[in-house]
Amino acid sequence: MSTAEIGLIGLGTMGAALALNIADNGFDIAVWNRTTAKTKQFQADAGALAAKVTATESLEDLVAAIKKPRAIILMVPAGQAVDDQIEALRPLLDDDDLIIDAGNANFHDTNRRATADEGPFLGIGVSGGEEGARFGPSIMGGGKRDHWDRVAHILTAISAKHQGTPCATWMGEDGAGHFVKAVHNGIEYADMQMIAEIYGMMRDGLGMNAAEMGDVFAKWDKGSLKSYLIEISGKVAHTTDPETGKPMLDVIVDAAGQKGTGRWTVIEAQHLAAPIPAIEAAVVARNLSSQRANRALGEDTFGAAPHRLAHDMMATETLEQALIAGKILCYAQGFEMISKASEEFGWALPLPEIAKVWRAGCIIRSAMLDDMATALAADAQQNLIFAPYFAEMIKKTHNALRQVVAQGALHGIAMPALSSGLAYFDAMRTARGTANMIQGQRDFFGAHGFARIDGGEGHHGPWGG
Incomplete structure (x- = not known):
């Protein structure tokens, strides 16, 4: 039965901490790791939070365990590993299911993934190390605003708080969140x-x-x-x-x-x-x-x-x-x-x-x-x-x-x-610097021209005179 509100792939140090944080804030979560033994060990070590965790042994089981429309967080190494995981996951998902890359991705990769028209996608920057991931990180979201809004209640809940204000917000389209990170x-x-x-x-x-x-x-x-x-x-x-x-x-x-x-x-x-x-x-x-x-x-x-x-x-x-x-x-x-x-x-x-x-x-x-x-x-x-x-x-x-x-x-x-x-x-704090010498040099060897302080662009010096 699909009971989990969100899924997570990748139970390394950061992924495991983030999954526990989500469970600790009252959300049922389904998890999957490439190594099944690690998935089982994670649930065994979850203690009182184990009841909020559904440990799955295949991507198909993970997808089946999450309520529709689904949202799945990826906590895998940046680069090709993310693309490989998306490629394996997308055929199992419905058109409106959301993939969230919460790793340290290059924002250019996030731009590409967000505009690939293969389904909803968010790229979120997560900062705070293992302790932050477990007890409250700073979260910088990027992607379509309506995609962020679908999971904002979870991401703001698990984020750090400054005088009661969540340290999580939407930054902008595409790779904006990963750029800010x-x-x-x-x-x-x-x-x-x-x-x-x-x-x-x-x-x-x-x-x-x-x-x-x-x-x-x-x-x-x-x-x-x-x-x-x-x-x-x-x-x-x-x-x-x-x-x-x-x-x-x-x-x-x-x-x-x-x-x-x-x-x-x-x-x-x-x-x-x-x-x-x-x-x-x-x-x-x-x-x-x-x-x-x-x-x-x-x-x-x-x-x-x-x-x-x-x-x-x-x-x-x-x-x-x-x-x-x-x-x-x-x-x-x-x-x-x-x-x-x-x-x-x-x-x-x-x-x-x-x-x-x-x-x-x-x-x-x-x-x-x-x-x-x-x-x-x-x-x-x-x-x-x-x-x-x-x-x-x-x-x-x-x-x-x-x-x-x-x-x-x-x-x-x-x-x-x-x-x-x-x-x-x-x-x-220097109103007139020394780049005028550089402009003179550029014009001397390459006729690049320069602006004069008394007006006009594209002037040349009498260097050969």
Whole structure:
């Protein structure tokens, strides 16, 4: 008998957590995994929630267990695996049955799938990791609005809540939800990188130990920097390795992993001509971190880069102010990219609502997002750095960012994301920059022409005279 309100395929870490979340919120769910043993184990481990779960052993059984019109969530690896699963599933479904890709899909793939005219399709970005999936993620929906509305009662119920408001909403047509999720992940890359750079200044520049740094992060989490990433940075720094008794940070290899979503963000930013230098720098930094052999060779060849600052040259309060400035600049770049995509793809992406959706459940949740939502509601077209509240914050903190970046450069402490953020800020407050030289060069070697400040386009210089 068809009793399940929704189905789910893929019981990996995220899929299993999301299925339990759905059941925990009172919805009957049917689940299927390619490995039947995993499906049975999932139901066995569901405890009191097992009564809300129908474990199926075939796609046919899964489809039969769901009420019509059906809705089925896919939690499988991005790329070809999604296409293969859709291909296997569609012949078993009715014309109005809805497939929902809740994985980390490239939004171009979601655009293609949503317009393939093979049946209703949603692409939703889900952020929050395993804990978020289990107890309340941030959800960014993309596809036709009426398709979203069919399952919105479930998705809002299982989402994180910020002061009672669900952190789940419809972003726009086709791949809009997965696009917003990609930018979220790009901001996440940059935020994490900037925190790591400040950690590097404390460790290598100030000679602080892990516990001392943990205390600093814990203190910052009570102020303007209050956020999930600052909170867990303090917890990571305070943790001791049970095998060696050393700080956990001291036994972790310094090579950062990545699943490619940050890279997608950077690639798409180039297509959109959207300046996101802090995010780009963070992706480059992860790539560099993997080159451990070359970095060791570099240290042997040139000597170790980082060296200590003179005593009392840098206060942790200065580092805090620098990180505040860097964070604002990073988020401003991300929202500007979303604004450009909204115009390019005709999505009318709701920037204030995006900021609200990110306030809880997701990895980049931060106290600042409340004020960002307010600023974007007042003027969604204006870059966040010009919103009065954030303009005042940057005025108070950019000199600290300048000091930290300068001391990093003088003492060999790499700060790619923070320095890129500073360069972005300085470029954004320079009414007459230096691109006139580039235009002169382009006209000299390629006769590309230039605009004159006293009027007119397509002028050429007397370069051969």
